[in-house]
Amino acid sequence: MKAITILQPWASLIACGAKKIETRSWATKYRGPIAIHAGLKVYTRAADTRTIAQALCNGGIPMARNLPVGAVIAIAELVECLEILGSHTIVGEPGEIIVPAVLKNGYFVDSKEFAFGDYTPGRYAWLLANARPIKPVPAKGKQRLWEWEER
Secondary structure (H helix, E strand, O other), rough: OEEEEEEEEEHHHHOOOOEEEEEOOOOOOOOOEEEEEEEEEEOHHHHHHHHHHHHHHHHHOOOOOOOOOOOOEEEEEEEEEEEEEEEEEEEEOOOOOEEEEEEEEEEEOOOHHHHHOOOOOOEEEEEEEEEEEEEEEEEEOOOOEEEOOOO
């Protein structure tokens, strides 16, 4: 199965269903099941931000020190990969609505999801669906997509 290594807390945000888009500097043509591997590094500063801490807590992870590392922690479906075009302002009633990120094909990213990724124009948004946590399986991560041998 294809796998991707994602640093914490972002890997756990995917596992608990809060994060549905993984942003990368590169595109992929791969679509299908993907193992979510939690890398060895935990960005505790990010994990302690209000938005991320609340999402983790809602997903059953009350503290950053409880984040699993060095293991496959979830399986998801990679359903699409879209280029990030930039932000957009929609003028309507009763006023302006600022959409923080717009992807190719007219896909809009909401502000909650925007807080979980790097939506710099020219990067890519990997749309994930049906993420489900699994009991952590120790594994050595790699860069880019890699093959994970499920046990």
